[in-house]
Amino acid sequence: MSTLIEGLFNGISIGSVLLIAALGLAIVFGLMGVINLAHGELMMLGAYATFVVQNVFKPLGEPWFSFYIIAAIPVAFIVSAIFGLILERGAIRFLYGRPLETLLATWGVSLILQQFVRSVNWLLIICLGIFCLLFFGGMQLLKSRADWESMRTKIVSLLLPLAAGVAIAFYFLLSQNSALTNAWFSARNVDVTAPAWLRGGVEVLGFQMPYARLFIIALTILCLMGVYWFLQRSAWGLRIRSVTQNRTMSSCLGIPTAKVDALTFALGSGLAGIAGCAVSLLGSVGPNTGQNYIIDTFMVVVVGGVGNLLGAVIAALGIGILNYLIGSGTLALFLTTISAPQSMIDFFLFFATSSMAKVMVFALIIIFLQIKPAGLFPQKGRTAEL
Amino acid sequence: MNNETGIAIKKKQQRNKLIETGTIIALVIIFAVILPAVIPAFRLRLIGRFLSLAIVALGIDLIWGYTGLLSLGHGIFFALGGYALAMHLNLQLPEGQLPEFFTLYGVEELPWVWQPFYSFPLTILALIIIPGIVAGLIGYLVFRNRIKGVYFSILTQAALLVFFNFFNGQQEIINGTNGLKTDTERIFGVLVSSPGVQRAFYIVTVISLILIYLLCRWLTSGRFGRLLKAIRDDETRVRFSGYDPTGYKVLVFAISGAIAGIAGALYTVQTGIITPSIMQVAFSIEMVIWVAVGGRGTLIGAIIGTMLVRLAQTFLSESFPEIWLFFQGALFLIVVTVLPDGIVGWWTSYGWHKSRSLLGLQPKLATYPSLVEDPELQQERETIAKK
Numbered sequence: 001m002s003t004l005i006e007g008l009f010n011g012i013s014i015g016s017v018l019l020i021a022a023l024g025l026a027i028v029f030g031l032m033g034v035i036n037l038a039h040g041e042l043m044m045l046g047a048y049a050t051f052v053v054q055n056v057f058k059p060l061g062e063p064w065f066s067f068y069i070i071a072a073i074p075v076a077f078i079v080s081a082i083f084g085l086i087l088e089r090g091a092i093r094f095l096y097g098r099p100l101e102t103l104l105a106t107w108g109v110s111l112i113l114q115q116f117v118r119s120v121n122w123l124l125i126i127c128l129g130i131f132c133l134l135f136f137g138g139m140q141l142l143k144s145r146a147d148w149e150s151m152r153t154k155i156v157s158l159l160l161p162l163a164a165g166v167a168i169a170f171y172f173l174l175s176q177n178s179a180l181t182n183a184w185f186s187a188r189n190v191d192v193t194a195p196a197w198l199r200g201g202v203e204v205l206g207f208q209m210p211y212a213r214l215f216i217i218a219l220t221i222l223c224l225m226g227v228y229w230f231l232q233r234s235a236w237g238l239r240i241r242s243v244t245q246n247r248t249m250s251s252c253l254g255i256p257t258a259k260v261d262a263l264t265f266a267l268g269s270g271l272a273g274i275a276g277c278a279v280s281l282l283g284s285v286g287p288n289t290g291q292n293y294i295i296d297t298f299m300v301v302v303v304g305g306v307g308n309l310l311g312a313v314i315a316a317l318g319i320g321i322l323n324y325l326i327g328s329g330t331l332a333l334f335l336t337t338i339s340a341p342q343s344m345i346d347f348f349l350f351f352a353t354s355s356m357a358k359v360m361v362f363a364l365i366i367i368f369l370q371i372k373p374a375g376l377f378p379q380k381g382r383t384a385e386l
Numbered sequence: 387m388n389n390e391t392g393i394a395i396k397k398k399q400q401r402n403k404l405i406e407t408g409t410i411i412a413l414v415i416i417f418a419v420i421l422p423a424v425i426p427a428f429r430l431r432l433i434g435r436f437l438s439l440a441i442v443a444l445g446i447d448l449i450w451g452y453t454g455l456l457s458l459g460h461g462i463f464f465a466l467g468g469y470a471l472a473m474h475l476n477l478q479l480p481e482g483q484l485p486e487f488f489t490l491y492g493v494e495e496l497p498w499v500w501q502p503f504y505s506f507p508l509t510i511l512a513l514i515i516i517p518g519i520v521a522g523l524i525g526y527l528v529f530r531n532r533i534k535g536v537y538f539s540i541l542t543q544a545a546l547l548v549f550f551n552f553f554n555g556q557q558e559i560i561n562g563t564n565g566l567k568t569d570t571e572r573i574f575g576v577l578v579s580s581p582g583v584q585r586a587f588y589i590v591t592v593i594s595l596i597l598i599y600l601l602c603r604w605l606t607s608g609r610f611g612r613l614l615k616a617i618r619d620d621e622t623r624v625r626f627s628g629y630d631p632t633g634y635k636v637l638v639f640a641i642s643g644a645i646a647g648i649a650g651a652l653y654t655v656q657t658g659i660i661t662p663s664i665m666q667v668a669f670s671i672e673m674v675i676w677v678a679v680g681g682r683g684t685l686i687g688a689i690i691g692t693m694l695v696r697l698a699q700t701f702l703s704e705s706f707p708e709i710w711l712f713f714q715g716a717l718f719l720i721v722v723t724v725l726p727d728g729i730v731g732w733w734t735s736y737g738w739h740k741s742r743s744l745l746g747l748q749p750k751l752a753t754y755p756s757l758v759e760d761p762e763l764q765q766e767r768e769t770i771a772k773k
Contacts, residue, residue: 108718373531
């Protein structure tokens with residue numbers, strides 16, 4: 001009995017991490033058909049934001065420090081959402097209708113973000129600021145000219161190297177100043193210490209449930225409810241759902257699809273930030289943190305089907321529980337107790353490590369897709385595709 | 387079309403063919419004869435590695451550029467080919483002896499997967515066929531259900547991660563994370579890392595690249611090639627025309643996997659070691675960007691793109707290791723947004739005519755160059771003028 005509860009709890013807890021990470025992805029993918037490979041990096045940014053908030057709260061002393069995690073959640077949300085918004089406005093909106101190219105572009109962004117947290121320092125920020133000021137400021141100033149449309153390419157090709165040149169010159173001018181060039185985080189992993197009330201755990205039926213895991217499960221449920229409320233009950237949620245169902249028709253009916261896209265992407269990215277905040281409680285945070293989650297979360301979206309929250313929930317919990325049951329050897333142990341044939345037990349023992357469990361879960365997903373190729377809850381509609 | 391224009395078109399085709407053969411022969415002479423004599427052995431090995439990566443880029447161009455399937459899992463097939471050859475090299479031991487690492491894990495008997503790799507011909511066959519079969523199987527299971535687009539990409543990426551985990555976890559079979567060394571092994575009784583063998587591998591790489599280029603040329607030029615392009619442009623329509631795209635997609639994916647296997651084997655012997663890290667997610671996506679930079683849908687572009695990006699990588703990561711990731715990320719963004727046809731695509735559609743007209747070799751054209759130069763259209767214009 002106790003093993004069963006333990007397996008279930010651990011599975012649910014793995015599943016809830018997957019779910020909170022996949023939630024934003026599922027919404028973005030469902031709405032825009034865009035695969036955001038930088039989603040893991042947005043999670044990583046959220047985790048780093050948590051780390052920064054923790055360091056800000058540290059000098060404030062004990063009663064404040066205990067609750068830094070509560071403050072970190074909205075901060076992580078906002079930081080990731082802003083980065084997501086920049087990403088959408090800066091690159092992805094030019095690529096709608098070309099999902100494979102979007103995939104490559106977001107991979108490029110994820111590489112840049114990884115290196116960015118490794119080498120970010122004040123100097124880099126200042127130079128970025130100078131570049132943005134010169135380039136976008138110049139564009140704004142020149143936009144009022146009458147012949148803007150015809151001059152546009154020429155202005156851009158003139159302004160871009162100019163602004164970049166000034167910024168790079170500044171970089172080399174100031175690079176002797178060591179106070180400015182100290183990296184904020186460096187390439188090493190940083191640790192987020194959970195506040196006192198999240199350490200330890202509660203004992204249920206002879207089994208220890210860590211508070212941090214319970215906190216993540218609660219956070220996931222909260223996010224799920226929030227997203228459900230937003231999509232089903234608010235005006236913008238209605239617009240998002242209508243664009244998901246039929247983009248052209250929604251546009252004809254006066255829904256600003258470009259705004260809906262930007263908002264959805266920011267929302268999805270913000271959820272990634274919250275996921276990063278949750279993940280930071282489980283272990284140290286590094287530039288590569290996001291990479292560990294990205295493929296599992298995609299599997300959740302693939303199995304769950306597009307544009308359906310319930311599908312994502314079932315898929316995440318299913319994958320999490322299966323992963324744990326196979327990986328920890330609980331299944332093999334269970335088979336021994338009911339005296340299953342030895343070959344079957346050996347088979348499951350072969351897969352009883354966390355990395356081999358992924359092999360088996362992937363095989364199961366492929367088998368599942370043979371039965372339901374479009375996921376648990378496929379979108380209904382009349383189309384020649386599928 | 388009357389006789390004259392027919393002859394004109396044929397002449398043009400013949401001329402193009404001659405130019406192409408001439409270029410290939412010239413390149414072979416440069417790469418296989420002149421370069422080994424001029425460049426130090428260390429750099430030659432580097433170029434050999436780039437050329438073997440260009441082979442895998444050809445395979446990716448075949449499925450992405452021509453068929454529209456973006457595979458993010460070509461590292462699997464690359465690694466399978468590499469492991470096949472490495473296993474053969476590791477078995478070049480006195481009778482009854484096992485490769486050294488087996489003793490670390492207390493393995494007494496050679497695992498059955500190693501048995502076929504005693505024979506050289508079987509190994510060569512295996513390094514082509516095994517990746518091909520694995521690719522075909524994955525392709526069949528996915529395409530059968532008409533899963534496509536980004537779903538396919540994600541599934542191949544997940545498959546890559548699965549293989550990575552599997553190879554990492556199996557110490558007793560293939561030495562896990564440490565991988566297999568080839569540098570210290572012998573082939574036909576000669577040390578693999580000796581200059582003579584390395585040069586031979588280099589020449590083999592150049593020849594395989596040419597042969598595979600010609601194979602891809604042949605595949606993409608005929609009816610099969612037209613079908614691939616049709617699948618890329620509108621798969622539903624292909625199906626409604628009475629074709630079953632599944633078979634073609636599986637076949638082309640399997641061929642592409644086999645090509646990656648050959649490339650992996652050649653890359654491994656010129657690197658000296660193969661480890662599961664060759665199956666990292668990043669490396670497989672990099673392969674795609676080589677094709678994208680060169681120009682997808684043009685075979686020569688795949689080769690050029692690979693060489694350019696790898697050269698830039700070697701240069702940049704030697705001198706500024708920090709900038710390389712920024713540069714690579716920017717490359718992805720720029721290629722996708724500004725240069726979707728790659729270098730070769732840009733050159734053929736814009737650069738060539740632009741530079742010619744800048745040099746004054748060609749009058750400024752008010753319309754598409756193809757319309758002006760096409761002999762058929764020219765003749766049409768003349769007949770209209772006569773009337």
